[in-house]
Amino acid sequence: MISLVADTSVDSPRRAIVIGGSMAGLLAARVLIDHFAEVVLIERDGVSDPLATRPGVPQSQHVHVLLTQGQRLLEQLFPGLAAALTAAGAPTVEWTADWLMLGAGKWLPRCSSDLSGRTCSRTLLEGLIRQRLLASPKLTLLTGCQVEGLLTTKENQRVNGVQLHWRTPDAASVPLLSAALVVDASGRNSALPSWLTQMGYDAPPETMINAFLGYASRWYERPKSLEADWQGITVAALEGVNSRGGVLYPIENDRWIVTLGGVGHDYPPTDETGFLAFARSLRVPILYDLLKEAQPLSPIYSYRRTENRWRHYERLHHMPEGIVALGDAVCAFNPVYGQGMTTAALSAMTLDRCLKQVQTQTRNHFSLRFHKQLARQLKTPWLMATGEDGRWSTTKGAQPGRRERLMQKYFDRVTVLMQDSPALMKTFAEVVHMVKPPTALLAPGIVLQVLASYGKRIPNTN
Numbered sequence: 001m002i003s004l005v006a007d008t009s010v011d012s013p014r015r016a017i018v019i020g021g022s023m024a025g026l027l028a029a030r031v032l033i034d035h036f037a038e039v040v041l042i043e044r045d046g047v048s049d050p051l052a053t054r055p056g057v058p059q060s061q062h063v064h065v066l067l068t069q070g071q072r073l074l075e076q077l078f079p080g081l082a083a084a085l086t087a088a089g090a091p092t093v094e095w096t097a098d099w100l101m102l103g104a105g106k107w108l109p110r111c112s113s114d115l116s117g118r119t120c121s122r123t124l125l126e127g128l129i130r131q132r133l134l135a136s137p138k139l140t141l142l143t144g145c146q147v148e149g150l151l152t153t154k155e156n157q158r159v160n161g162v163q164l165h166w167r168t169p170d171a172a173s174v175p176l177l178s179a180a181l182v183v184d185a186s187g188r189n190s191a192l193p194s195w196l197t198q199m200g201y202d203a204p205p206e207t208m209i210n211a212f213l214g215y216a217s218r219w220y221e222r223p224k225s226l227e228a229d230w231q232g233i234t235v236a237a238l239e240g241v242n243s244r245g246g247v248l249y250p251i252e253n254d255r256w257i258v259t260l261g262g263v264g265h266d267y268p269p270t271d272e273t274g275f276l277a278f279a280r281s282l283r284v285p286i287l288y289d290l291l292k293e294a295q296p297l298s299p300i301y302s303y304r305r306t307e308n309r310w311r312h313y314e315r316l317h318h319m320p321e322g323i324v325a326l327g328d329a330v331c332a333f334n335p336v337y338g339q340g341m342t343t344a345a346l347s348a349m350t351l352d353r354c355l356k357q358v359q360t361q362t363r364n365h366f367s368l369r370f371h372k373q374l375a376r377q378l379k380t381p382w383l384m385a386t387g388e389d390g391r392w393s394t395t396k397g398a399q400p401g402r403r404e405r406l407m408q409k410y411f412d413r414v415t416v417l418m419q420d421s422p423a424l425m426k427t428f429a430e431v432v433h434m435v436k437p438p439t440a441l442l443a444p445g446i447v448l449q450v451l452a453s454y455g456k457r458i459p460n461t462n
């Protein structure tokens with residue numbers, strides 16, 4: 001347990017502070033432990049019940065897919081996590097074999113691959129990670145505690161701590177905490193841009209691309225009598241055909257989370273009749289057929305803040321030292337592509353790499369250098385998410401040029417060709433799971449298949 005000192009007259013070279021104890025904050029704290037003597041993770045919510053949903057993470061009521069790349073990175077950071085998830089009842093899923101997936105046309109072929117993972121509720125995953133982190137004597141978690149501002153040196157050249165506001169009446173009333181590095185992982189509503197302007201710096205420019213996707217989700221008991229050769233189902237929305245999609249996602253304790261989504265303001269309703277009618281109106285009514293017989297375990301939850309938003313800290317010319325941001329505070333994605341947690345893990349790895357470089361190189365401009373490296377890593381998931389969202393005429397902020405439209409046409413061919421090619425489908429799945437870069441789909445063999453298909457008519461829709 002650290003002693004909370006209010007003395008900010010000097011930096012605390014041994015301490016790092018993380019603002020926000022959700023996925024990006026937890027993973028940042030994990031890597032900071034390897035570089036600092038003390039890491040203080042500050043979370044606004046109380047987290048007394050590790051498996052309860054909390055106001056700061058409303059998304060935990062919805063499907064939360066951990067992509068294979070994310071699963072691998074989390075296992076690297078927390079060895080034994082996958083086994084702990086299994087012990088807690090999370091199903092093991094081989095994504096290309098156990099999932100029914102209606103993509104661009106037909107149901108995709110199912111085949112074996114090494115793309116596997118555990119499917120579970122977001123609260124279980126976060127709870128197990130927090131538990132493992134708390135086992136480190138270097139970590140202190142302050143809950144019910146909000147960061148209200150940054151502390152800086154006289155000329156605002158360096159951030160050297162945070163100002164706290166305790167939300168629980170019985171908490172220690174230490175209002176200031178010093179640190180050598182502050183990491184902002186406070187999510188989409190991050191106050192860092194306005195803190196920077198108050199300090200005399202520019203706020204980062206923002207790019208926003210909004211497909212106006214809305215979610216509605218409900219938890220169900222998996223019917224005991226159900227015999228199925230699949231574990232989960234995705235019916236994708238398809239531009240020009242149907243703006244509605246849905247996912248049935250198995251989680252611990254024989255439950256399903258079913259999330260329905262509609263693009264372009266076609267938001268799913270949250271009343272029972274409307275929810276089922278929406279499920280019935282997907283390209284195929286498979287989810288409706290299952291849900292009408294299944295026992296609901298929850299109300300229907302709604303979520304609509306799904307825009308892609310990138311705060312470009314990497315474009316700033318000046319930034320104070322001692323502060324960086326990551327996770328949704330920097331780049332939040334349309335959640336339908338399931339990239340947020342995996343990108344948070346990749347960002348934590350980038351922070352780790354940059355801190356290792358600091359040991360051998362100059363500390364000057366660490367904040368800007370980190371953000372430049374982070375931006376390189378964010379580019380691919382950003383292009384994948386916004387490229388897909390840009391297909392919809394209702395999407396705001398997307399301006400696909402000639403090159404983007406050519407790529408879309410190319411990938412359209414790939415998604416149709418893979419309906420009859422398990423090998424191509426596997427490569428596509430590896431890209432979606434962020435195990436391979438999208439350029440894997442530009443391998444010569446695949447380009448030849450696509451070129452050969454140009455003379456043929458390809459049925460694309462249903």
Ligand SMILES: Cc1cc2nc3c(=O)[nH]c(=O)nc-3n(C[C@H](O)[C@H](O)[C@H](O)COP(=O)(O)OP(=O)(O)OC[C@H]3O[C@@H](n4cnc5c(N)ncnc54)[C@H](O)[C@@H]3O)c2cc1C
Nearest residue numbers: 020022023024044056059064065147187327328335340341
């Ligand atoms: C509906 C929905 C579905 C999603 N589905 C998926 C999915 O399938 N797969 C996937 O990988 N990702 C998904 N995501 C994205 C994923 O949830 C996030 O990318 C991931 O949680 C990382 O977010 P974060 O930690 O940066 O921010 P958040 O999860 O937003 O957490 C921010 C944290 O900071 C705390 N906080 C905020 N301000 C302060 C402050 N001033 N002081 C102290 N604490 C503060 C909040 O209480 C909160 O705990 C989904 C997101 C949404 C909205």
